[in-house]
Amino acid sequence: MAEQADTRLSRVDGAVVGAVVDLFVYTVVLNLFVEYLPGVISETFTLSLLTAVLLKVVLEVVLVAKKRVVGRFRAASTRTGKVVAGVMVWAVAFGSKFLVLEAVDLVFGDRVGLGGFFSVTLLVVTLLLARAAAERLGGPDGMRRSTHRPPAAVGHRARCSRTPRAPSVPRRDEGGVP
Known part of the structure; x- marks a missing residue:
């Protein structure tokens, strides 16, 4: 029971840290x-x-919508279904830029301006690429997805990253030269 609580808590902590890194x-x-x-x-x-x-909230909503539409695209078995789902994916991707522009204008008015469609598109693409880069560089999601595993430890030497030492010189009591 305590193990489940720890797992849920670590997921929440990871989500909070991920959101802060995204911001x-x-x-x-x-x-x-x-x-x-x-x-x-x-x-x-x-x-x-x-x-x-605001961008974090809007883009999270857009990513959820896009994920659902892509799921419909993959689940479509007919050619018509694939075309309709493809148009829906395009509509979500295209329309999301206008959603961002309108949300920023509604909340901030003239105090914040993101330019036009092309500058918002470039901004959104850059935001998503920077977010992915941050995750890869060690953000909470990047660490969870890491495929790096330390080698199985056979002994102390297996865990150490030291270079192998040269053979030692025999001591006097081991028959070496005095």
Whole structure:
């Protein structure tokens, strides 16, 4: 029973850490866009942080919707079903950019602007790539998915990463030269 509670707690801790890492990554990427793309505007750092939170929420909803639609695409057995599901995947991917633009405009008005469709598309792609890179570099999900396993330990030498030592010189009591 305690083991199940520990497992649930570690999953929650991992999810919280993952969300915080995502927010840091989103904030950095968003501020780089603010700095280098004239169409992307945020009046203050606080607004860019809040925009990152909004982007995190919206993109999570979009990813859930996309996952469901892709599941329908894979489950479709007829050609018509595949075409319809493919159009739905495209509609979710295309429409999500407008959802992001409208959500930011609704919440922040003129104080935050993400430019137009192409700058938002570039922003979203960059956010998702940066998120994947952070996970690979050691984020909570990256560590869980890691395939690296330490070698089976035979003894102390199997666990050590030292280089093998040269044979030792015999001591006096072992018949060596005095």
